[in-house]
Amino acid sequence: MSADPVARAGAVDLLLPTARGRTVTEGSVTTPRSGRSTATRAVLFLLAALALAGSVTAAVRIGTADMDWTDLARVLGTHLGLDVEPLPPLVDSLIWDLRLPRVLMAALVGASLAVCGTVLQAVTRNALADPYLLGVSSGASTGAVAVIVLGVGASALGATGGALAGALLSFGLLLSLLRRTGLDTVRIVLTGVVVGQLFTALTSLVLMASADADTTRAVTHWLLGSMAPARWNTVVVCAIVTPLGLLAAWLCSNALDGLAFGTDTAASLGIGVRRTRMLLLVVTATLTAVAVATVGAIGFVGLIVPHGVRFLIGPLHRVLLPYAALAGAVFLVWTDALARIAFAPREVPVGVITALLGVPLFLLVLRKRGEL
Amino acid sequence: MRITAEELSWSVAGTPVVRDVSADIAPGETVGLLGPNGSGKSSLLRCLAGLRTPDTGTVRYDGECVRDWSARRIAHHVAFVEQDSGADSDxxxxxxxxxxxxxxxxxxxxxxxxxxxxxxxxxxxxxxxxxxxxxxxxxxxxxxxxxxxxxxxxxxPYGLLLDEPTNHLDVKHQLELMELLTGTEQTVLVALHDLSLAARYCDRLLLLHHGHLIASGTPAAVLTV
Structure with missing residues (x-):
């Protein structure tokens, strides 16, 4: 350590409050920047964005009915009002009404879940946190099952509205429990598990008591996660909520970095810890609720993607969050494509595939942390 | 920057941790905070850093009460360095x-x-x-x-509040840190266990026991109580 202030040789001591107004020009600083250079990051981000665009385009073509690039271009041209020869109505509907919303929904939900996982792992200081930690997905499942099986509010809400109501109900319960105990990291995790277990039990109870065999099968399939229900109206909701959630989380990047060092250190950096945590929990709960309400419970995306991207890009949230969103989108687009073709013509719930990929990673992380 | 505690008390679940502490740290002064484990050093530092809201009493920076200040405004005035929180960050x-x-x-x-x-x-x-x-x-x-x-x-910062910063440091770095703290023109309040470091480097010492401030003054005066 250098006890002699830098004031030697006439230089201004940059560590004193009197140096606050002083600005330093680029080029005069020798400290290494964070990880990769800005130019490299820009190129990587462009490549990731192109990978997403390419994935969406390619995934639209994948399915039991083959189609080529010109079909996709003609459908897009037709619906954008361009002067192109339309496809037969059946093929046009297959692409425009089913494939395209489905693939876009996979991209949006993948981005949402990856952002939620990244945020929750920082907020709870728990490398194994993912959106399902809060119990919100379980609440959404209960809400949807209540609508489908019991017909509660079926006319007004539908299964999607029921899932959203259930998600918000479970989140409200979580918050009310945390209000009594505080937003301590361990308490958030434990309370989330308790809330999740409660709503999982309620879902099972409703199914066992009221549903017939066909309904139980259909609900179980939905609970495992599937992009099949995606339509333009639900895509639009996700397309509004997901970028807003990502932006809100990104604007809290510094706080997410600081929270890794504990509440007191974060607060001493000028971060409003309680308010920021609450904001981030609301953001993650809303993103998760919208995703689950539309396509069911898809686990482990929020675990797999943040760990992979953190390994490649680094842990600074300002950089990590946008990449996690892009990577989550690409990941779920291809996972959903695999779900469609792996056992074609039968479709595997995409949640099954993400779980098969996620469980080994979960165990790997546990082992790395010395807990297995 | 002058840091002042006026009749400061803070408790956890009804158990008093800091009791009626009044202290005044002059601009540029380096003050050592001494006391056995559990005497309330860390809690007093956190109250002074705006991280805990005192049950009674007032914390002032340059005479201005900070109770209603935002975390950001406080961070513009003081930096708080706690003992390593064991963060496992990448x-x-x-x-x-x-x-x-x-x-x-x-x-x-x-x-x-x-x-x-x-x-x-x-x-x-x-x-x-x-x-x-x-x-x-x-x-x-x-x-x-x-x-x-x-x-x-x-x-x-105008003021540095440090909670046992010499922990984990070897002797060389302990001495260098204390020279750094005494060499700066910032106001420093540092919790210490090492009495010899406190005696050698601090302008004044505050001695806590069971949350009470039982002695305050020059190292020679406090350490010969």
């Missing part, structure tokens, strides 16, 4: 020190050249320049402690 050391720039950044922009220059100066001050690119996880306890101090310095 951040680079330079990025951890760069967290000290948080109070000066708006949410939309990343670190600029000024931020990086301040971080470079802070790393140099604690002798960690060579480790700037190392992962936080790979640091020893002493290196982490020095990085936390650098992070506090990067806040360009």
């Amino acid at each position: 951040l680079r050391v330079a990025d951890v020190v760069g967290l000290g720039r948080t109070p000066f950044r708006d949410r939309w922009r990343g670190p600029d050249a000024t931020d990086r220059a301040v971080v470079a100066a802070a790393l140099e001050r604690v002798g960690l320049t060579a480790l700037a690119d190392r992962s936080w996880k790979s640091l020893s306890g002493g290196e982490r402690q020095r990085a936390h101090i650098a992070r506090g310095l990067a806040q360009q």
